[in-house]
Amino acid sequence: xSTETCPLPxxxxxxxxxxxxxxxxxxRVFATLVRLLGDFDIAEEALHEAFAAALEQWPRDxxxxxxRAWLISAxxxxxxxxxxxxxxxxxxxxxxxxxxxxxxxxPARAETEELEDDRLRLIFTCCHPALSVEAxxxxxxxxxxxxxxxxxxxxxxxxxxxxxxxxxxAKAKIRNAGxxxxxxxxxxxxERLDAVLRxxxxxxxxxxxxxxxxxxxxxxxxxxxxxxxxxxxxxxxxPEALGxxxxxxxxxxxxAARTSPYGDIILLDQQDRTLWNRxxxxxxxxxxxxxxxxxxxGTYTLQAAIAAVHANAPNPEATNWNEIVALxxxxxxxxPSPIVELxxxxxxxxxxxxxxxxxxxxxxxxxGELTDYRLAYAARADLCRRLGRTEEARAAxxxxxxxxxxxxxxxxxxxxxxxxxx
Amino acid sequence: xxxxxxxxxxxxxxxxxxxxxxxxxSTKLAHDIAANGQYLAANPLHSVSMATSVxxxxxxxxxxxxxxxxxxxxxxxxxxxxxxxxxxxIEIAGRVPMARKGTVEVRPVIDIPQxxxx
Numbered sequence: 001x002s003t004e005t006c007p008l009p010x011x012x013x014x015x016x017x018x019x020x021x022x023x024x025x026x027x028r029v030f031a032t033l034v035r036l037l038g039d040f041d042i043a044e045e046a047l048h049e050a051f052a053a054a055l056e057q058w059p060r061d062x063x064x065x066x067x068r069a070w071l072i073s074a075x076x077x078x079x080x081x082x083x084x085x086x087x088x089x090x091x092x093x094x095x096x097x098x099x100x101x102x103x104x105x106x107p108a109r110a111e112t113e114e115l116e117d118d119r120l121r122l123i124f125t126c127c128h129p130a131l132s133v134e135a136x137x138x139x140x141x142x143x144x145x146x147x148x149x150x151x152x153x154x155x156x157x158x159x160x161x162x163x164x165x166x167x168x169x170a171k172a173k174i175r176n177a178g179x180x181x182x183x184x185x186x187x188x189x190x191e192r193l194d195a196v197l198r199x200x201x202x203x204x205x206x207x208x209x210x211x212x213x214x215x216x217x218x219x220x221x222x223x224x225x226x227x228x229x230x231x232x233x234x235x236x237x238x239p240e241a242l243g244x245x246x247x248x249x250x251x252x253x254x255x256a257a258r259t260s261p262y263g264d265i266i267l268l269d270q271q272d273r274t275l276w277n278r279x280x281x282x283x284x285x286x287x288x289x290x291x292x293x294x295x296x297x298g299t300y301t302l303q304a305a306i307a308a309v310h311a312n313a314p315n316p317e318a319t320n321w322n323e324i325v326a327l328x329x330x331x332x333x334x335x336p337s338p339i340v341e342l343x344x345x346x347x348x349x350x351x352x353x354x355x356x357x358x359x360x361x362x363x364x365x366x367x368g369e370l371t372d373y374r375l376a377y378a379a380r381a382d383l384c385r386r387l388g389r390t391e392e393a394r395a396a397x398x399x400x401x402x403x404x405x406x407x408x409x410x411x412x413x414x415x416x417x418x419x420x421x422x
Numbered sequence: 423x424x425x426x427x428x429x430x431x432x433x434x435x436x437x438x439x440x441x442x443x444x445x446x447x448s449t450k451l452a453h454d455i456a457a458n459g460q461y462l463a464a465n466p467l468h469s470v471s472m473a474t475s476v477x478x479x480x481x482x483x484x485x486x487x488x489x490x491x492x493x494x495x496x497x498x499x500x501x502x503x504x505x506x507x508x509x510x511x512i513e514i515a516g517r518v519p520m521a522r523k524g525t526v527e528v529r530p531v532i533d534i535p536q537x538x539x540x
Contacts, residue, residue, distance in 0.1 A: 178505075
């Protein structure tokens, strides 16, 4: 009987260890299995078989010395076994014989570095530019973060069937088009890293400022994006990876202060700064600083630096607008875009007065840009209001209202409109 | 894996001398990748004004002039290559001279058994 070789409390402990490992390490084991088996679906199946085997054997035989290596070996043998039984011939990669023979011995004994590389391989494969951005996002959340398809669908307010199909198609493209499971070559690295950062930031933004729907934030997506950002910063501490993580942490630090208990928007200068998360601000500011002194300062780092200036001001009046405008100037050179210009205009209005900001916004409109962008009208309205140009403010608020699809934003704008009347 | 690199471009985008330069550069690329065992075949195509479309409907063959679809960019040539993976194929596609003017579409080739040896 199993309880004779392993007393019950130990068996319980073993089951706890399996469960904890599943949460902490299953995607890591998966990343290595994809390399060893050459196929996402086969690796996913092998992963589950490995954990099932652990659940069966560890309570009886004890916890192995290197549990992760054990799981990788078990998964690999289960997959080979299934292949020998002919259960999965149809989906097998062409080179499976070489692949399995070449690995020889115990694949899990490979260098730690190689195993860490597997997680990078997984991230880069999921964010391969041959996949659509929507597919990259869905696949990354599914395969790297291990979210269930239903969870992803809920977060993106999409039907689960649509998400499932998107993921199935992406995996089929990886297989059929031969998207390699590798960290990109030096020559492509910067561009490919940008794609990964974009996916992570998209996930974060979807969580932070849902573009439609009844609630402003969906915290789970922010948490996943930050987790991904941490993983990437740990595996590949490139300045922009640090910059993006810093930016997300600094945004996240204000979560509790961004909305009222009724879900209404509270603007930065109205927020209760005691609600800001100091630990996240400290971590984000330090990361931004680290990225800022590198020789490759990118746009995420510059945005993080701007967020850090806000986050470290004890009150709105003490904000160093001079520094913020200067950082926007650098950002605008790095990434000329009307949205950056708009944000710079708002900072400029704080430094030099509303008229200066308004002139810049009107110049953007005159070029025919941002004429469908709700936040540009909201900013114009606010500056007109401060200048006492009530009629113009009203018109701009109304235009912003027309363009918004977000419930809390709509309520915010309506409130502002009523204040104008009153 | 085999990949077909389909080269699309606006036929009016090239002058005659540019076209000749393109042939020279493409021939060099073909030799370069042949040295790595990655070359299978390549050809430019005559313009779509030389094209004939053939359809068989209800057993009846219909022959018409011109390409199947009117688009801004037309199929102007191809490379058939051997590559280990998509990244390698993309790397070669990026060296096709017409990638600078038109679009190179990278399509994995399906291997079906019992075709005659090429």
